[in-house]
Amino acid sequence: MDSVLNTQIPSTRSRLDGAVSTKEDIQNEILEILKKSPQTPSSLAKHFHMKREPFSRNYLYPLRDSGKIIKVDGSNYFQLPLQQNTSRSIKKALIKKSEIYQTDSFKKWDETNTTKSIHVKKTAFARLCLGLKTPTFKIHPDNITQENWKDVVRTMVIELFKVTKPDENGELNWGLRQAIRGFLEDVVEIKISKKEGETLKISGTKYKPKSSDLHITxxxxxxxxxxxxxxxxxxxxxxxxxxxxxxxxxxxxxxxxxxxxxxxxxxxxxxxxxxxxxxxxxxxxxxxxxxxxxxxxxxxxxxxxxxxxxxxxxxxxxxxxxxxxxxxxxxxxxxxxxxxxxxxxxxxxxxxxxxxxxxxxxxxxxxxxxxxxxxxxxxxxxxxxxxxxxxxxxxxxxxxxxxxxxxxxxxxxxxxxxxxxxxxxxxxxxxxxxxxxxxxxxxxxxxxxx
Missing domain, CATH: 1.10.443.10 (Intergrase catalytic core)
Structure with missing residues (x-):
């Protein structure tokens, strides 16, 4: 189901020409579109050249109320009653459509680590490579190798410290460290020593919290x-x-x-x-x-x-x-x-x-x-x-x-x-x-x- 969003809404000639259709015609076309993949009200309204709110009120919600379509729990997507998409499968499909997830490195990451929480590390590292954590650092993940990884990490940490404060031990926060270490270990196949991790500010030690009993009276x-x-x-x-x-x-x-x-x-x-x-x-x-x-x-x-x-x-x-x-x-x-x-x-x-x-x-x-x-x-x-x-x-x-x-x-x-x-x-x-x-x-x- 991870590929459910890969199918795009077809650009029908009648829609592009602005041809007038009956309510029944439009609703039937909605059902045909949903057979291919779940869609949001916004994407469907755009296809029919309408504003989202009146489109939903006049066409989408009547289909929902009659039981012909259902909303995917935890999302803004609609699907047909017998389809089994979930908010998680839709989100994964959206993420996979991102160009960075098509790189050799991320494809390899998919193969080498299938643990339940790995998507958290992948998301954080993807944002880092794309320059979304700091615009002064961007890199194609395939360009990180066993020969240059230390230089890459040093530059990465220097630039990150310009936009994020170090933790109480002078390192990157735990989430970023986990993401970087995860990529290096799973994809580049680097075994990071304790000394290397500490020197590069990406150690694998999560320090004992001082606020686990923090409360408000x-x-x-x-x-x-x-x-x-x-x-x-x-x-x-x-x-x-x-x-x-x-x-x-x-x-x-x-x-x-x-x-x-x-x-x-x-x-x-x-x-x-x-x-x-x-x-x-x-x-x-x-x-x-x-x-x-x-x-x-x-x-x-x-x-x-x-x-x-x-x-x-x-x-x-x-x-x-x-x-x-x-x-x-x-x-x-x-x-x-x-x-x-x-x-x-x-x-x-x-x-x-x-x-x-x-x-x-x-x-x-x-x-x-x-x-x-x-x-x-x-x-x-x-x-x-x-x-x-x-x-x-x-x-x-x-x-x-x-x-x-x-x-x-x-x-x-x-x-x-x-x-x-x-x-x-x-x-x-x-x-x-x-x-x-x-x-x-x-x-x-x-x-x-x-």
Whole structure:
């Protein structure tokens, strides 16, 4: 299925001549096109020389509503009901159409490494070769050889350090190091020694994190809300803070959240009250209380659920926001954006096509603005320089905040939280999910020593 997009929409003479066709003719032609490959509303509308919104409303959506076509989950593509394309297969096909993936080097990489996560390294290295990480460095991957690889890496690192800061150990960040080392080992067939890796600033050592227990307290969240709700603050910052905290999406992924993948649900929460008036919602406690015949209380709440693709891992994740103070204004924004026929929750241009080659650069300006503004808020509620690493990467702090918040509230249920964030719990535990000392001390109270 990786080649499903290689078939282009045929340029029919009637379309180019602007000939008038009936609605039935146009819809039949849509079905014929989709037999060959899945398509987006924009690509189909362009083929028929129409604007996307009226085309979708008059021709595409009626086909969808009648069950003749379906939307590919996690994407903006439509296909026929019996076809089995997925957002991942479509994305892989799009990437493979890029010229760099047709080089001998990348073809060899496909053959030598078939691990599930290799596409992350390939994407990063492709962007590097194309000059998308820094315009001062470009190279054809086939020109990297066993004879010149060290000189290439030295130049590459020098140019990268002009646009990206070294990590706390003076090296390239872990993702770039992994991509470069992966290409050299899998394609150029270089065995990089420990000394060579350290000298070239691309060592294979991932240093132990200092922020795996980084979290934000309930009191700090309350103070942040107060600051963000002041009259002179744009309300969008309050919503960004809430979405980033509860969903812990990566900084750029915030702008890829699509309106069509958001829903608001009513949920009934059951609880029991203990002596101090504390509400216990643990399902096992409630089941036991029901068994004993104790009184069970309940209250309704409105929650937000959405699905988003994390491009770094090319994985769809389901996210939930349970705080009504965020959910209510978020639903208002959702309704406004939907009435405006906006595609994204926080990104205004519907025509933007995010690809592996451009999406970081497209949203970079907004991500930088987020980091600058939210840094002021977090410093105002008690955080300080150094809490988020040497370079105060505030945006990434929210990933830690959200994961720790969910872990604390679920009594460190790594399996449950991992379903919203990682393909394995090992990464979650090591880099984000270390227990806070307060929770650790709470846990050991029940430990009895002989």
């Amino acid at each position: 309930t009191e700090q969240v309350i103070e942040a809300k107060k600051l963000l709700l002041k009259r002179n603050v744009d309300p969008i910052w309050f919503l960004k803070f809430g979405v980033k905290t509860w969903s812990f999406v990566r900084p750029s992924t915030l702008y890829l959240i699509e309106i069509d993948k958001i829903q608001f649900l009513d949920q009934v929460v059951e609880y029991v009250e203990v002596g101090d008036g504390k509400k216990i919602t643990d399902t096992k406690v409630i089941e036991y209380a029901k068994y004993k015949g104790d009184k069970i209380f309940a209250y309704p709440r409105r929650i937000c659920h959405f699905e988003v693709i994390e491009n770094k891992t090319d994985t769809d994740y389901h996210k939930y926001i349970l705080d009504v103070e965020f959910v209510e204004p978020l639903e208002k924004l959702y309704n406004i954006r939907k009435s405006q026929r906006k595609k994204y929750l926080f990104w205004d241009d519907n025509s933007t096509v995010f690809t592996f080659e451009n999406y970081d650069d497209i949203v970079k300006k907004e991500v930088t603005k987020d980091n600058h503004f939210l840094k002021q808020i977090l410093f105002a509620v008690g955080f300080k320089h150094g809490d988020f690493g040497t370079h105060d990467r505030i945006n990434y702090a929210f990933r830690h905040f959200g994961l720790q918040m969910w872990l604390i509230d679920t009594d460190y249920n790594y399996d449950l939280v991992g379903e919203m964030s990682h393909e394995d719990t090992a990464t979650l535990k090591k880099w984000y999910g270390k227990r806070t000392q307060k929770d650790f001390q709470r846990k050991i109270k029940g430990v009895m020593m002989n």
